[in-house]
Amino acid sequence: MSIKTNADKIVCVSVMGQIASPSFPGLPAQPYSLDSNGRPYLMPAYGGIVYNVSVGDSAYGWLADNVHPGVSISLKDDNGNRGLNILACVGNTAIVMSGDAKGTRGVVTGKSGRFSEHVIIHFDKASREKMAIGDKIVIRSQGVGMDLLDHSNIMLKSCSPELLEGLEVTTGSDGRLNVPVVATVPPHLLGAGAGLTSEGGSLHIQSADRDALKEAGLDNLRLGDVVALADYDSSWNHGYFRGAIGIGVVGQGDSQRSGYGPGVTLIMTSASGGINPVVSPGVNLSDVFTLNP
Amino acid sequence: MTLRTNEAQLVEMAVMGNISQPSLRYPGYTLDMNGVGRVLPGMSGIVYNARVGDPAFGWSGDHVEPGVSIANPDSGAEYALHYLTCIGNRAVVTSGLAKGAEGIVTGEHARLLIDFPSDANDLLCVGDAIQIFAYGRGLQLLDFPQIELKKCSPKLIHGIPMEVVDGKLRVPVTMVLPPRIMGSGAELNSEYVDQDIMSGDRALMAELGIDQMRLGDVVVIPDADHRWGRGYRKGAVTIALCIHGDSVMTGHGPGILTLMSTPDSCIEWVIDPSANIANYLNIREVL
Numbered sequence: 001m002s003i004k005t006n007a008d009k010i011v012c013v014s015v016m017g018q019i020a021s022p023s024f025p026g027l028p029a030q031p032y033s034l035d036s037n038g039r040p041y042l043m044p045a046y047g048g049i050v051y052n053v054s055v056g057d058s059a060y061g062w063l064a065d066n067v068h069p070g071v072s073i074s075l076k077d078d079n080g081n082r083g084l085n086i087l088a089c090v091g092n093t094a095i096v097m098s099g100d101a102k103g104t105r106g107v108v109t110g111k112s113g114r115f116s117e118h119v120i121i122h123f124d125k126a127s128r129e130k131m132a133i134g135d136k137i138v139i140r141s142q143g144v145g146m147d148l149l150d151h152s153n154i155m156l157k158s159c160s161p162e163l164l165e166g167l168e169v170t171t172g173s174d175g176r177l178n179v180p181v182v183a184t185v186p187p188h189l190l191g192a193g194a195g196l197t198s199e200g201g202s203l204h205i206q207s208a209d210r211d212a213l214k215e216a217g218l219d220n221l222r223l224g225d226v227v228a229l230a231d232y233d234s235s236w237n238h239g240y241f242r243g244a245i246g247i248g249v250v251g252q253g254d255s256q257r258s259g260y261g262p263g264v265t266l267i268m269t270s271a272s273g274g275i276n277p278v279v280s281p282g283v284n285l286s287d288v289f290t291l292n293p
Numbered sequence: 294m295t296l297r298t299n300e301a302q303l304v305e306m307a308v309m310g311n312i313s314q315p316s317l318r319y320p321g322y323t324l325d326m327n328g329v330g331r332v333l334p335g336m337s338g339i340v341y342n343a344r345v346g347d348p349a350f351g352w353s354g355d356h357v358e359p360g361v362s363i364a365n366p367d368s369g370a371e372y373a374l375h376y377l378t379c380i381g382n383r384a385v386v387t388s389g390l391a392k393g394a395e396g397i398v399t400g401e402h403a404r405l406l407i408d409f410p411s412d413a414n415d416l417l418c419v420g421d422a423i424q425i426f427a428y429g430r431g432l433q434l435l436d437f438p439q440i441e442l443k444k445c446s447p448k449l450i451h452g453i454p455m456e457v458v459d460g461k462l463r464v465p466v467t468m469v470l471p472p473r474i475m476g477s478g479a480e481l482n483s484e485y486v487d488q489d490i491m492s493g494d495r496a497l498m499a500e501l502g503i504d505q506m507r508l509g510d511v512v513v514i515p516d517a518d519h520r521w522g523r524g525y526r527k528g529a530v531t532i533a534l535c536i537h538g539d540s541v542m543t544g545h546g547p548g549i550l551t552l553m554s555t556p557d558s559c560i561e562w563v564i565d566p567s568a569n570i571a572n573y574l575n576i577r578e579v580l
Contacts, residue, residue: 036521036526037521038520038521113480115480188471188472188473189525191479191525192479193479194475194476194479194491195476195491195544196477196480206479206524206525208518208526209527211527233493235326235328236324236325236326236327236328236542237545238476238544239493240473240493240544241326242496242497257521258518258519258520258521258523258524259480259522259524260480
């Protein structure tokens with residue numbers, strides 16, 4: 001059964017970004033970050049063209065800090081970048097507009113938050129080889145404004161019509177929206193991103209306590225996995241609220257920093273528990289969109 | 294009982310800031326948890342009627358910063374103000390009508406928060422310079438090397454009636470905060486400002502008595518490791534201080550500044566309704 005939406009009325013508009021360079025603070029700052037035990041580390045972080053990590057790969061184990069699979073874009077102008085970060089929706093088509101990969105199409109798979117604010121795009125690995133930092137990429141953004149007509153207690157965020165269709169959600173006999181997810185994140189393991197905007201950016205699963213992570217069944221997450229967020233209301237910012245529930249996709253890899261871990265891009269939220277997460281193994285964007293490796 | 298510290302080795306040095314002007318981005322709306330736009334005062338400036346020891350909840354304001362908020366316009370000097378100032382440090386007005394008046398540092402938010410007697414507040418002007426005798430960075434408890442102290446002046450450490458019981462440091466606190474309600478600020482390093490309680494679940498705040506919190510309360514967060522960032526770790530203990538008032542924003546609420554953090558269980562706590570820095574720093578008597 002298809003879920004009724006106002007998708008025929010939502011506007012499709014261009015937002016542009018350029019492939020972002022990785023960046024570090026200038027001298028005399030240390031290049032190191034501190035892990036949750038206070039040990040300094042120096043590893044690749046967000047941004048750039050990541051040649052060997054893709055949606056579908058593990059979210060853990062990479063020697064990187066919140067690695068973005070595929071290609072990250074941003075715009076130097078802050079307001080323009082906000083437009084990009086808010087209007088781009090997971091599942092939107094991205095088209096390379098300059099450089100040797102001109103004309104190549106990709107799919108938006110996530111967003112990053114405070115201190116980076118990138119949009120993360122999947123392109124097949126062969127196309128990534130042809131891309132250059134600074135290449136212009138236009139996203140046909142569509143999704144902001146979309147509502148579920150029979151579920152007024154659910155808000156969609158960063159969710160394209162294609163994603164909603166591909167997730168195979170259904171309405172249960174209790175009126176709630178059944179959403180397949182690989183796992184549910186308990187609120188004590190949600191960290192960085194709380195109190196920040198839910199229209200873009202990321203909310204991070206905390207991974208410093210590996211036993212707690214395992215206990216919650218979150219230690220095998222893959223990039224692109226769809227997860228539920230328990231007792232979190234993301235209607236207006238992300239925050240704790242009993243009975244609320246959110247749905248997100250794992251957009252970024254793990255981090256060694258305290259309060260951080262895999263970054264989640266929120267796609268729907270219900271303050272009054274109108275979402276029923278149904279645990280089903282393997283719900284991942286790589287299958288939802290049949291992403292080319 | 295006096296705790297052994299390395300305070301004889303600490304360097305005391307001046308940092309300064311100016312009294313800040315409240316600022317709003319036109320049209321100034323903040324969304325509350327129901328998505329309703331609100332315009333509320335609370336941050337920056339001289340707050341005349343909210344002081345350490347007053348309730349953290351109930352103000353028709355947002356992130357109310359008690360007393361006087363100061364900042365330095367130079368970015369490097371501003372970070373020095375943030376990273377060197379400790380709770381309980383002495384502050385002196387160095388310009389304007391209140392020149393010479395003395396206050397006490399009671400918190401660190403996006404600005405440093407200072408309590409002055411109300412007759413001094415009456416003479417203070419936005420922009421007046423305030424110098425802080427920064428003292429406490431580097432402080433350690435010699436018998437508890439695993440405890441990381443943050444922003445604790447020796448005066449605060451000696452003012453809190455702590456005890457060592459069976460090898461553990463016992464700290465009086467007004468209440469226990471569950472780690473699942475710790476929100477905004479998780480993305481920052483834990484040397485900088487605070488982490489908000491997510492107070493949006495009002496029924497839970499009442500159930501746990503958290504809505505009785507006062508500005509200046511010393512509290513405990515079990516299973517929170519704030520040594521290098523602010524995160525969940527089972528068995529860790531963090532002692533913290535309520536520095537600003539409640540908020541209408543989702544994921545926000547009273548601000549909790551880290552004072553001590555340990556990854557093991559060498560800190561224990563005892564509930565004491567008078568555990569407030571207004572008492573410990575002789576600012577005013579509360580309960």
